[in-house]
Amino acid sequence: xxxxxxxxxxxxxxxxxxxxxxxxxxxxxxxxxxxxxxxxxxxxxxxxxxxxxxxxxxxxxxxxxxxxxxxxxxxxxxxxxxxxxxxxxxxxxxxxxxxxxxxxxxxxxxxxxxxxxxxxxxxxxxxxxxxxxxxxxxxxxxxxxxxxxxxxxxxxxxxxxxxxxxxxxxxxxxxxx
Amino acid sequence: xxxxxxxxxxxxxxxxxxxxxxxxxxxxxxxxxxxxxxxxxxxxxxxxxxxxxxxxxxxxxxxxxxxxxxxxxxxxxxxxxxxxxxxxxxxxxxxxxxxxxxxxxxxxxxxxxxxxxxxxxxxxxxxxxxxxxxxxxxxxxxxxxxxxxxxxxxxxxxxxxxxxxxxxxxxxxxxxxxxxxxxxxxxxxxxxxxxxxxxxxxxxxxxxxxxxxxxxxxxxxxxxxxxxxxxxxxxxxxxxxxxxxxxxxxxxxxxxxxxxxxxxxxxxxxxxxxxxxxxxxxxxxxxxxxxxxxxxxxxxxxxxxxxxxxxxxxxxxxxxxxxxxxxxxxxxxxxxxxxxxxxxxxxxxxxxxxxxxxxxxxxxxxxxxxxxxxxxxxxxxxxxxxxxxxxxxxxxxxxxxxxxxxxxxxxxxxxxxxxxxxxxxxxxxxxxxxxxxxxxxxxxxxxxxxxxxxxxxxxxxxxxxxxxxxxxxxxxxxxxxxxxxxxxxxxxxxxxxxxxxxxxxxxxxxxxxxxxxxxxxxxxxxxxxxxxxxxxxxxxxxxxxxxxxxxxxxxxxxxxxxxxxxxxxxxxxxxxxxxxxxxxxxxxxxxxxxxxxxxxxxxxxxxxxxxxxxxxxxxxxxxxxxxxxxxxxxxxxxxxxxxxxxxxxxxxxxxxxxxxxxxxxxxxxxxxxxxxxxxxxxxxxxxxxxxxxxxxxxxxxxxxxxxxxxxxxxxxxxxxxxxxxxxxxxxxx
Numbered sequence: 001x002x003x004x005x006x007x008x009x010x011x012x013x014x015x016x017x018x019x020x021x022x023x024x025x026x027x028x029x030x031x032x033x034x035x036x037x038x039x040x041x042x043x044x045x046x047x048x049x050x051x052x053x054x055x056x057x058x059x060x061x062x063x064x065x066x067x068x069x070x071x072x073x074x075x076x077x078x079x080x081x082x083x084x085x086x087x088x089x090x091x092x093x094x095x096x097x098x099x100x101x102x103x104x105x106x107x108x109x110x111x112x113x114x115x116x117x118x119x120x121x122x123x124x125x126x127x128x129x130x131x132x133x134x135x136x137x138x139x140x141x142x143x144x145x146x147x148x149x150x151x152x153x154x155x156x157x158x159x160x161x162x163x164x165x166x167x168x169x170x171x172x173x174x175x176x177x
Numbered sequence: 178x179x180x181x182x183x184x185x186x187x188x189x190x191x192x193x194x195x196x197x198x199x200x201x202x203x204x205x206x207x208x209x210x211x212x213x214x215x216x217x218x219x220x221x222x223x224x225x226x227x228x229x230x231x232x233x234x235x236x237x238x239x240x241x242x243x244x245x246x247x248x249x250x251x252x253x254x255x256x257x258x259x260x261x262x263x264x265x266x267x268x269x270x271x272x273x274x275x276x277x278x279x280x281x282x283x284x285x286x287x288x289x290x291x292x293x294x295x296x297x298x299x300x301x302x303x304x305x306x307x308x309x310x311x312x313x314x315x316x317x318x319x320x321x322x323x324x325x326x327x328x329x330x331x332x333x334x335x336x337x338x339x340x341x342x343x344x345x346x347x348x349x350x351x352x353x354x355x356x357x358x359x360x361x362x363x364x365x366x367x368x369x370x371x372x373x374x375x376x377x378x379x380x381x382x383x384x385x386x387x388x389x390x391x392x393x394x395x396x397x398x399x400x401x402x403x404x405x406x407x408x409x410x411x412x413x414x415x416x417x418x419x420x421x422x423x424x425x426x427x428x429x430x431x432x433x434x435x436x437x438x439x440x441x442x443x444x445x446x447x448x449x450x451x452x453x454x455x456x457x458x459x460x461x462x463x464x465x466x467x468x469x470x471x472x473x474x475x476x477x478x479x480x481x482x483x484x485x486x487x488x489x490x491x492x493x494x495x496x497x498x499x500x501x502x503x504x505x506x507x508x509x510x511x512x513x514x515x516x517x518x519x520x521x522x523x524x525x526x527x528x529x530x531x532x533x534x535x536x537x538x539x540x541x542x543x544x545x546x547x548x549x550x551x552x553x554x555x556x557x558x559x560x561x562x563x564x565x566x567x568x569x570x571x572x573x574x575x576x577x578x579x580x581x582x583x584x585x586x587x588x589x590x591x592x593x594x595x596x597x598x599x600x601x602x603x604x605x606x607x608x609x610x611x612x613x614x615x616x617x618x619x620x621x622x623x624x625x626x627x628x629x630x631x632x633x634x635x636x637x638x639x640x641x642x643x644x645x646x647x648x649x650x651x652x653x654x655x656x657x658x659x660x661x662x663x664x665x666x667x668x669x670x671x672x673x674x675x676x677x678x679x680x681x682x683x684x685x686x687x688x689x690x691x692x693x694x695x696x697x698x699x700x701x702x703x704x705x706x707x708x709x710x711x712x713x714x715x716x717x718x719x720x721x722x723x724x725x726x727x728x729x730x731x732x733x734x735x736x737x738x739x740x741x742x743x744x745x746x747x748x749x750x751x752x753x754x755x756x757x758x759x760x761x762x763x764x765x766x767x768x769x770x771x772x773x774x775x776x777x778x779x780x781x782x783x784x785x786x787x788x789x790x791x792x793x794x795x796x797x798x799x800x801x802x803x804x805x806x807x808x809x810x811x812x813x814x815x816x817x818x819x820x821x822x823x824x825x826x827x828x829x830x831x832x833x834x835x836x837x838x839x840x841x842x843x844x845x846x847x848x849x850x851x852x853x854x855x856x857x858x859x860x861x862x863x864x865x866x867x868x869x870x871x872x873x874x875x876x877x878x879x880x881x882x883x884x885x886x887x888x889x890x891x892x893x894x895x896x897x898x899x900x901x902x903x904x905x906x907x908x909x910x
Contacts, residue, residue: 001425016424021453029400029451035385037574038452039525040606044847047525075385087383094375094813097821099244099382100389100525100574100593125856132847133244134575136824137441138858140817 004064007031009077019065024048026064027074032094035075035103039132046131049104050074057129075103078110085108089148097135105131109145118149187408198346200230202353204300223562225273228257228300232307234328234342236263238351241273242293243284243526243546244378245576246821247876248814251376252290253297253384253808259369260301260362262325263341265296270377272570283547285572285581285690287778287874290810294872299356306354310349312339317559319786349761364808365868373813378572390544390571393531396597401592402603404462405444405612408840409685410469412443420461421447425890426454430462431595439539439554440614440687448808452603471685472840476518476618479643479837482682483620486641487514491678494658494735495666498674500637507626507635511713515623515702516901519643520616520691521842521850527609530589538565539590540599544573546581554583558590571641578690584616589621610850611842612690617643617661618736619698623706631714633725636672638665638703641680645688645695657681664699664777664881667734670707670725686837692825693880696777700881701888701902704773709898719755719772719888723748742776746805749866750774750783753803756771758785767775768798769894775881778874780806781866784823786859786886790894793906797827805866807873812865815875819863822879828853830884831903 002019004010008031015030022041027033027050034061039047042059050059051073078084082091086109089095096102112119112127119127124145133141136142204226226240238257241413242249254268299534305325312330313320316337323332331338364370381387406412418430427449435443447458502512531542532555539561543551548568556563573580578692589602599846619642644657658666658679666677691697711721726744734740751774754760764770767789787799800823809815832851836843844850863879888899897909 017451018453018457021451025451025453029453032394033385034388034394037389037525037876038391038527040601041874042606042846042848045525078384082380082384090383091375091379092378094817096246096376096379097248097817098380098525098573098575099378099387100631102382103385106383128855132525132852132854134523134577134825134852136821136851136853136858137817138824139820139861140856142855142858 002065004067006064006067006072007069008072009074017027017064019063021064022060022070023050023062023067024059027059033074033076037100037103039101044132045101046104046108047101049131051107051111052113053151054111056108075106078106082109085151086113088151089144093140093141093144093147095137095144097137101131101133105133105141109148111117111149112145117152119145126155182338189767198232198349199351200304200345202228202300202304204296204356210379226296226300227273228304230304230341230345232342232345234267234340234709234798235328236261236268236647237271239269239271239273241548241570242270242289243548243570243573243576245284245546245573245580247818248376248811249284249289249442250378251374252810252814253293253398254377255369255374256290257299257301259367259402260304263328265369265374266680267328277901283550283581284576285546286576287780287876288476290517290872291779291807291874295500296356298361299359302359302361303354303356306359307348307351308341308344310351311344311379315339315347321550329528345437353585354751356854357504365814370810371808372810376814378655387572389526389574390531390542391526391529391574391603393542393571393601395531395533395542398531398599398601399448399450399596400452400455400603401446401448401589401600402605402608403433403444403446404459404464404544406442406468406706407611408466408468408472409687410442410465410471411840413445414465414467414470415851416445416462416464418445418462420463421458423448424454424458424461426450427458429596431592432457433588433591433595436554436558436587437592438557439584440582441584441587446588448592448596448600454604468840474685474840475838476836479618479682480620483641486680487620487622487639488809489680489825491639491641491680492658493676494662494679495675495677497672497676500635500674500676503635504624504637505780507627509626511625511627511671511709513623513706513709513898513900515621515705517619517698518902519618519686519837520829521610521613522575522577522579522691522833522834523610523850523852523872524573524575524577528585528604529601529602529608530586532586532589532593534559534590534593538567540567540569542569542571543586544571544580544664545581545583546573546576546578549584550581551586554587555590558587559594577692578694579614582689606847607845610845614687616691617645619661621702623702625706625710627710627714631716632721633670633672633710633714636668636673636679636815636823637678639680640665641682643684643688645690646679648688661695662699663694663734663740664696664775667701667732667742667776668703669730669744669747669776670722671728671730671731672725685840691824693777693877696775696877696881697826697829698776700773700775704775704882704885705888705899708771708885708892710818712892717761719751719760721773722751722774726751740779746781747774747776749807750803753864753866754783754785754801757802757862767894769890769892771886771889771891771893773882773885773889775878777881780804780873780878782876782878784882784886786883786890788887788890788894790891790909795891795904795909796833796857797831797889799860800883800886802861802863802879803866804863804878805868806875806878807868810872815865816863818875819879820861822877823857823861824853826880826883827857829902830856830887834903
C-alpha cells in the first residue's frame with residue numbers, strides 16, 4: 001500500500017492503495033465516485049472513460065501509480081449542473097436507455113468536441129467506436145453529438161483549485177504503463 | 178383482457194410528519210397482469226400496488242417494476258396521470274417492497290405497459306371519481322357537473338375549483354368505486370398518452386448520479402468475487418488459499434456450496450476490502466476442479482446430437498394438411514438446414530448483488546428483474562422468513578432476461594452469511610460471459626415445395642434445441658417444446674400442408690430467456706426459408722407474404738391458446754414497411770434489400786434491411802421498421818426500444834456467438850464476444866401503425882425479424898443464402 005495524492009475534479013484526494021490498482025477501482029471503491037463504470041476491465045468497452053489532463057483515458061487500464069499529479073476529471077466533474085453541451089444534448093435527444101455506458105460516452109464526447117468542435121460522422125465513428133452500448137443508443141448518440149456541437153462546446157473541465165502547472169506527459173487510451 | 182376484480186378495500190393513511198391526510202388506493206396490479214397472461218398466482222396480500230395522492234398534490238405510484246432502460250418509470254406514470262388528470266411530472270414512481278408469497282413481480286416478457294394499461298387507467302379513474310365526489314359534496318352540487326383537470330376539480334363554467342391536495346382528506350373517506358365499473362376516459366380525450374414524453378430517469382444518467390446495483394455502498398461492506406469451475410456443473414475438489422490470503426486487502430477466502438435451486442455450482446469466494454483486492458486474491462487461488470459430467474461437451478458434439486435428433490420425427494406441434502404425404506408425392510423439394518448458436522446477454526453492468534444477512538433478517542440491494550426470486554433465494558439459503566428480508570430493487574445496467582435469475586443473489590447471500598458482513602458480489606466481465614444462462618442453440622431442417630403457380634404448397638420444419646423449459650422445470654412437468662416453438666409453430670402464412678416437429682437436445686449449458694427468447698431464433702429461420710420458397714416460386718418476397726396473409730385469419734400458438742396472431746395486423750406492418758423503405762426500387766450492384774416480419778409479445782413488426790456486401794463483409798446500411806404494438810403510450814420511448822432491438826439483433830446477426838469446448842465457454846470478454854459498435858450501425862427508421870387496440874409488447878419485438886431481413890438482403894445482393902448466424906465471410910463467398 002502506498003499513499004498517493006490524486007487530483008480529481010479539481011480537488012486533491014489522499015489515498016492509501018496498492019499502486020497497481022487500476023484508477024477505475026480507486027475512483028469507485030476508495031473515492032466513491034461511482035459514475036465511472038466497470039464494463040470489461042480490458043479497455044474494450046469504454047464505460048470507465050475519464051479525462052486525464054484533458055485526454056479521454058480508460059481508467060480500467062491505467063494503474064493509479066501512473067497518474068501522478070495529472071488532473072483527473074470524472075463524469076461527476078464534467079459540469080456542476082448537467083450544463084455541459086453534451087449533457088444537454090443527451091437529454092434533448094433522449095439518448096440513454098439503461099444508461100450504464102453513458103458516462104464513458106459523455107467523457108469521450110466532451111474530449112472530441114474540444115478537439116473537433118464540429119465533428120463529422122467519421123470523427124464520431126473514430127471516437128465512439130471504442131465504446132459499447134448494449135441497449136443500442138448509437139443512432140441517438142450520433143445525433144446528440146451533432147446537437148452538442150451545434151450548441152457550441154464549452155470548456156470540459158472546471159478550473160482545478162489546487163492545480164500545479166499542467167505536466168506535458170499525457171496518457172493514451174488504455175495506456176497503463 | 179379480463180376485467181380486474183372489484184376493489185372493496187382502501188387504506189386511509191395519515192402522514193406522520195404533518196398530520197395531513199392522503200388518498201390511498203390499493204389495487205392488485207399483478208393479479209390483473211397475470212390473469213391477463215393466463216398464469217397461476219398465489220396471493221397473500223390484498224394489494225401490491227398503490228396510488229397515493231398527498232395533501233400537497235404530489236402523486237405517488239407504488240408498484241414493483243424494475244427500470245433497466247426500457248422507460249417504465251415514465252410510461253407507467255403517464256398512463257395513471259392521464260386518467261387522474263394531473264401533470265405526469267407530479268407522479269413519482271416508487272418501488273413497492275417485495276411481497277412474500279407473490280412471486281410474480283418480475284419485469285420481463287415485454288409486459289409492463291400491456292399488463293399495466295388497464296389497472297393503471299382504472300386506478301387513476303377511480304381516484305379521479307373520488308376526488309370529484311368529494312368536491313361535489315363540499316360544493317353541494319351534482320358530481321356530473323364537475324370535472325378534473327391539471328390536478329384540480331372544477332365545477333361548471335370554472336366558477337369553483339379545488340386542488341386535489343385540498344380534497345384528499347374528504348375523498349379518502351369515500352368508498353373506492355368498483356374498478357370494472359369506473360368510467361374511463363374516451364381515448365379521444367387523451368392529452369398525454371400518444372405524445373413524446375422525456376424519460377424521467379435520463380437526467381440522472383448523464384451526470385453519474387444514477388445508482389445501479391454495482392454502485393451500492395453499505396457501511397462496513399466487503400467486496401467479493403467467486404472462482405467458479407470453468408466447466409458447467411463442475412465444482413472445487415480442493416484448493417489452497419495461502420497465496421490469496423497474502424494479498425493485501427483480502428479478508429476471507431471461503432468455499433460456497435452449490436445451490437441447485439438457484440442454478441449455482443459452488444465455488445471459492447474471495448472477500449476483500451475492495452474489488453481489486455478481491456480480484457487479485459482470486460487470481461492467486463490454487464484450485465483443483467472436479468469438472469463433472471459435462472467436461473467433454475463441445476459445440477461439435479452438440480451439433481452431432483442435433484443432427485441425430487433431426488433424422489427422426491419429433492413431437493408434432495403443428496400439422497395442417499398432410500405435409501409428409503405431399504412431400505412423398507412431389508418431385509421438386511427445397512431443403513435447407515439452419516443453425517443458430519448460443520448467445521449471452523452481456524448487459525453492460527455485469528451481474529452483481531449486495532446482501533447483508535443478519536441473525537434476525539436480511540437486506541439486499543439487487544439489480545434484478547425478479548425481486549421475489551431474489552428474496553426467495555435469500556430465504557432458502559438463510560432459513561429466514563421472507564417477510565424479514567427487505568429487497569431494494571436498484572437501477573439496472575441492462576437486463577435483457579438475464580437479471581430475472583438469482584444465481585448472483587444466492588452467492589452474495591452465502592458469502593454474507595459466512596462472513597457476517599454486508600457483501601457486494603461482482604462478476605467480472607469474464608464471469609458474466611462464461612457463467613451466463615444462454616439463448617439456446619438450435620438446428621432446423623426445412624423441407625418445402627411450391628406448386629405450379631409458384632406458391633408454397635408444403636412447409637415441413639423439424640427443430641431441435643436445448644430447451645429453456647426443460648432446464649427450468651422439474652422433468653416430469655417440463656414441456657420442452659413450449660419455450661422453443663413460438664414464432665414458428667404459429668406461422669401465419671396460408672400453406673396447405675404445414676407441419677412442425679420439435680425434439681429436445683441435452684446439454685450442460687444453462688439456458689434462459691434472452692431478449693425476444695425463441696422468437697430471435699424462429700424469426701430468423703422461418704422468414705429466411707420463406708424467402709427461399711419465394712425465390713423457388715419466382716415470387717417477390719413482399720408480394721408472396723401479402724398474398725399468403727391476405728385471408729384474415731387468427732393463428733394460435735399450439736402451446737398457448739392465449740397467443741393469437743392476426744394476419745390482418747401482420748399485413749398492415751408489411752404494407753407500411755414496404756411503403757417507407759421504398760421496397761421494389763432499384764439498388765446499385767452489390768447492394769440488396771431484404772424483408773421479414775414477425776409476431777411476438779402480441780406485437781407485429783416488419784423490417785426491411787438494406788445491405789452492401791463487399792470483400793466478405795456485410796455492411797447494413799439502413800433498417801426500416803414498421804410496428805403495430807397497439808396504442809403507443811410514449812412514442813419516443815417505444816421508438817428507442819425498437820432501435821435497441823434492431824441493434825441487439827444486428828450484434829447476433831453480424832458479430833457474436835457463444836461456442837463451447839471441453840464443457841466451457843470459449844469466449845470471455847468483448848474482445849472475443851464482440852458487440853456491434855457505432856461505426857457498424859445503420860440508419861434506422863421506426864414507424865408505428867396508428868392503432869386504438871390496447872398496448873402490446875415493445876421491448877423485444879424489434880429483434881425477431883432483424884436477422885432474416887439482413888440475411889434476405891444478403892441473398893438479394895449476392896445470391897448467397899445465409900443459413901447460420903452470425904454471418905461469416907465464408908458464407909458470402
